[in-house]
Amino acid sequence: MTWGRSIARRLMVAAAAVPLIAGLATATPAAAETTLRVVMHSDLKIVDPIWTTAYITRNHGYMIYDTLFAMDEKLNVTPQMIDSWKVSDDKLTYTFTLRDGLMWHDGKPVTAEDCIASIKRWGAKDSMGQKLLSFVTEMKAADDKTFTMKLKSPYGLVLLSLAKPSSNVPFMMPKRIAETPPGDQISEYVGSGPFMFKQDEWKPGDKTVYLKFKDYKPRSEPASWAAGGKVAKVDRVEWISMPDHQTAVNALVAGEIDIQEAPPHDLLPILQGSSDVLLHNNNPLGNQYMFRMNWLHPPFNNQKVRQAAIAALAQEPFLQAVIGNPEYYKVCAAMFVCDTPFAFTEGGDKLLKSDFEKSKALLKEAGYDGTPVTLMHSTDLQVLTNLAPVAADLLRKGGFTVDVQSMDWQTLVSRRSKKEAPAEGGWNAFLTSWVAADILNPISAAGYNTDCEKSWFGWPCDEPMEKLRNDFATETDEAKQKNLAKQIQVRAMEIGTHAHVGQWYQPTALRSDKVEGMLNGPAPFFWNITKKGG
Amino acid sequence: MTAFIARRLLATIPVLVMVALFVFLMLRLTPGDPASIIAGDNASPAQIDDIRERLGLNAPLPTQLWIWSGKLLQGDLGESFFFKKKVTELIQQRIEPTLALATATMIITLVVAIPLGVLAAYRQGGWLDRIVMGFSVAGFSVPVFVLGYLLIYVFAVELKWFPVQGYRSFTDGFWPFLHRLILPSLTLSVIYIALIARITRASVIDILGEDYIRTAKAKGLTNRTVLIRHALRNAAVPIVTIVGIGVALLIGGVVVTESVYNIPGLGRLTVDAVLGRDFPTIQAVILVFSFVYVLINLLIDLSYTLLDPRIRY
Numbered sequence: 125m126t127w128g129r130s131i132a133r134r135l136m137v138a139a140a141a142v143p144l145i146a147g148l149a150t151a152t153p154a155a156a157e158t159t160l161r162v163v164m165h166s167d168l169k170i171v172d173p174i175w176t177t178a179y180i181t182r183n184h185g186y187m188i189y190d191t192l193f194a195m196d197e198k199l200n201v202t203p204q205m206i207d208s209w210k211v212s213d214d215k216l217t218y219t220f221t222l223r224d225g226l227m228w229h230d231g232k233p234v235t236a237e238d239c240i241a242s243i244k245r246w247g248a249k250d251s252m253g254q255k256l257l258s259f260v261t262e263m264k265a266a267d268d269k270t271f272t273m274k275l276k277s278p279y280g281l282v283l284l285s286l287a288k289p290s291s292n293v294p295f296m297m298p299k300r301i302a303e304t305p306p307g308d309q310i311s312e313y314v315g316s317g318p319f320m321f322k323q324d325e326w327k328p329g330d331k332t333v334y335l336k337f338k339d340y341k342p343r344s345e346p347a348s349w350a351a352g353g354k355v356a357k358v359d360r361v362e363w364i365s366m367p368d369h370q371t372a373v374n375a376l377v378a379g380e381i382d383i384q385e386a387p388p389h390d391l392l393p394i395l396q397g398s399s400d401v402l403l404h405n406n407n408p409l410g411n412q413y414m415f416r417m418n419w420l421h422p423p424f425n426n427q428k429v430r431q432a433a434i435a436a437l438a439q440e441p442f443l444q445a446v447i448g449n450p451e452y453y454k455v456c457a458a459m460f461v462c463d464t465p466f467a468f469t470e471g472g473d474k475l476l477k478s479d480f481e482k483s484k485a486l487l488k489e490a491g492y493d494g495t496p497v498t499l500m501h502s503t504d505l506q507v508l509t510n511l512a513p514v515a516a517d518l519l520r521k522g523g524f525t526v527d528v529q530s531m532d533w534q535t536l537v538s539r540r541s542k543k544e545a546p547a548e549g550g551w552n553a554f555l556t557s558w559v560a561a562d563i564l565n566p567i568s569a570a571g572y573n574t575d576c577e578k579s580w581f582g583w584p585c586d587e588p589m590e591k592l593r594n595d596f597a598t599e600t601d602e603a604k605q606k607n608l609a610k611q612i613q614v615r616a617m618e619i620g621t622h623a624h625v626g627q628w629y630q631p632t633a634l635r636s637d638k639v640e641g642m643l644n645g646p647a648p649f650f651w652n653i654t655k656k657g658g
Numbered sequence: 659m660t661a662f663i664a665r666r667l668l669a670t671i672p673v674l675v676m677v678a679l680f681v682f683l684m685l686r687l688t689p690g691d692p693a694s695i696i697a698g699d700n701a702s703p704a705q706i707d708d709i710r711e712r713l714g715l716n717a718p719l720p721t722q723l724w725i726w727s728g729k730l731l732q733g734d735l736g737e738s739f740f741f742k743k744k745v746t747e748l749i750q751q752r753i754e755p756t757l758a759l760a761t762a763t764m765i766i767t768l769v770v771a772i773p774l775g776v777l778a779a780y781r782q783g784g785w786l787d788r789i790v791m792g793f794s795v796a797g798f799s800v801p802v803f804v805l806g807y808l809l810i811y812v813f814a815v816e817l818k819w820f821p822v823q824g825y826r827s828f829t830d831g832f833w834p835f836l837h838r839l840i841l842p843s844l845t846l847s848v849i850y851i852a853l854i855a856r857i858t859r860a861s862v863i864d865i866l867g868e869d870y871i872r873t874a875k876a877k878g879l880t881n882r883t884v885l886i887r888h889a890l891r892n893a894a895v896p897i898v899t900i901v902g903i904g905v906a907l908l909i910g911g912v913v914v915t916e917s918v919y920n921i922p923g924l925g926r927l928t929v930d931a932v933l934g935r936d937f938p939t940i941q942a943v944i945l946v947f948s949f950v951y952v953l954i955n956l957l958i959d960l961s962y963t964l965l966d967p968r969i970r971y
């Protein structure tokens with residue numbers, strides 16, 4: 125009895141002592157350098173920004189590489205690594221001259237040959253790059269800092285392509301690296317951007333480390349979006365892998381990290397309740413949801429059925445179900461995103477309100493026989509999970525039979541590449557989301573490609589649309605280009621390439637007591653940011 | 659004994675071959691295409707096809723199996739589809755946090771659970787027994803992530819005694835290492851304390867009813883001596899068995915705790931690999947887990963000979 129009590133007492137004393145000891149040692153020594161600790165939206169797995177279109181790899185690219193041209197916040201294309209450029213009167217020859225003092229992280233100078241090799245590798249993979257290179261007959265270095273690009277016919281998107289802000293971004297690499305076959309991943313990570321990749325400290329699933337590149341020569345203009353002076357104001361940036369959002373929120377509130385790139389919307393109230401945390405929408409153009417239909421199989425192999433689906437859908441129910449707070453979403457008729465040069469309402473306004481009677485009438489006209497729509501439902505990504513149930517509900521009200529099949533996002537991504545009939549493992553429809561910067565024009569936006577087998581998943585096939593896209597790409601007059609973009613939007617809604625079912629915004633959470641100067645942009649940028657303390 | 663160990667080690671080979679074959683086939687026959695995932699959301703079908711070809715995923719299944727087994731026989735577990743790193747390197751990077759967490763958890767568990775179980779058995783039906791059994795039921799019932807978030811909120815966010823998340827290697831210093839391990843290992847140990855305290859209690863109660871315990875008491879031995887030298891020692895075989903199984907489960911089952919406390923261990927590597935359909939990593943990690951299971955079972959069997967001299971191999 126006495127022995128039992130004694131043991132119990134000792135255990136209690138030991139348990140009480142643990143937090144006391146722990147409390148004595150919470151202080152960590154001050155670091156000599158400033159380190160910005162960030163939790164990104166996902167872990168960095170692939171470090172070749174040309175090999176994959178994953179956004180986390182694009183963000184990594186922006187850290188260590190630079191671009192020839194870049195977009196500013198008014199969506200104007202401005203020179204970045206380029207000092208000056210000119211185009212011949214016949215618009216067939218572009219001459220580019222690099223800025224003085226550009227250096228790779230290994231200390232060697234950036235040359236024109238490096239840039240040519242980089243454009244070639246990017247152009248072999250990226251859809252906009254492929255289009256550009258299909259017009260290019262020759263690229264040649266005139267000297268170490270100057271190169272020319274010759275075209276077979278005038279092409280209206282040369283500079284816009286080289287300033288492409290999102291995946292795949294045309295990042296410049298040293299020639300020896302850029303000559304890696306486009307199908308293979310690069311194995312050396314040398315850029316000329318404001319930060320250097322610390323490869324020996326990269327632990328996948330744990331953290332990725334970047335150091336300030338002290339020899340980087342920023343432009344003199346102020347930083348604006350992806351353009352202007354990229355001045356690194358912290359010595360070190362650590363991307364800490366933290367798959368659990370709640371843990372990341374707790375870590376931010378406790379001050380263990382400085383920035384959480386993409387806190388889920390349902391956790392925003394917790395962050396709003398913390399006086400030291402600021403929610404900052406650094407991508408004012410936001411993102412756009414897409415309802416994609418498969419043209420290969422019934423019922424969406426029929427244009428009238430696709431039109432019926434568009435008639436049944438409306439943006440507001442999707443946005444309410446997923447985002448909830450109107451502060452973070454926008455109903456927007458423009459397929460090329462609201463508040464951008466190609467924002468039009470024509471045709472796109474069909475998605476503002478559901479018209480179930482019209483949907484039913486169109487289905488009747490199409491002779492719809494009740495073939496179920498196999499709708500793939502992604503269940504593990506918060507910003508996508510509620511989309512499919514809303515789509516199913518609206519489609520059913522519009523007269524469709526819907527078979528919702530739930531799966532994780534990675535399974536959906538795998539299955540959407542299958543061309544088989546739904547009963548044999550294929551599909552009829554799915555929903556996804558695009559970063560606005562990816563869909564600002566009908567060439568970079570994959571959804572408008574209607575080149576049959578070569579189109580994006582869903583494989584739409586429409587010759588008039590392809591002609592319009594080609595005219596848009598070759599048009600060099602801005603006003604005419606805008607008119608073509610409008611026609612493309614109207615045609616997309618008419619033939620039913622996809623339905624744009626709402627624009628939404630993802631705020632970034634940051635410690636307002638420590639972090640200042642975060643820029644807006646198509647991706648999170650870490651230059652221009654200052655941090656108080658270590 | 660040596661012949662027994664040799665036999666048991668040889669027996670692991672067919673087990674590992676079966677596991678390897680099963681995992682290889684399961685991964686390729688279930689939905690999910692690594693190439694689509696690697697290519698990213700915006701990739702065109704042509705880009706995905708190109709990656710699939712480069713990864714050798716378009717080759718017939720027997721060819722893929724032949725190539726993989728050939729490399730495996732040479733001790734090459736392959737290269738991750740994603741990280742462009744050897745899987746062995748990834749496992750090496752992740753094994754320390756998992757082993758540290760498992761060890762700390764087991765130390766806490768054994769220090770708390772066995773005395774509690776013995777005391778509960780000794781005071782069977784009393785208030786201490788009821789408290790221990792009540793705790794045991796609660797320990798089984800509360801999900802690990804709920805307990806984890808609760809401890810983080812109280813001890814890290816509010817009291818700021820511990821960090822919310824992260825792991826520091828013991829090479830960074832013993833205290834930073836221990837400081838970050840206390841909350842996760844406490845969280846994880848609750849369920850094991852509940853399990854082992856229960857088993858210990860049941861085993862000791864069984865033994866306390868034996869004739870030799872009555873004899874020992876009749877000889878005038880103290881309660882402490884009776885409990886430790888006679889009861890606990892004789893109850894050790896089932897306890898060691900459950901502790902051994904617990905250790906094996908811990909190595910592969912720490913994923914929730916690793917996620918909640920952001921510890922970059924093997925559990926998280928496995929989940930990331932499964933979500934990314936990173937076939938070489940999944941295959942290697944499962945093989946490692948299987949080997950650890952087999953090894954721990956062998957150690958448990960060997961420990962019986964120390965605990966009970968009647969057992970001989």
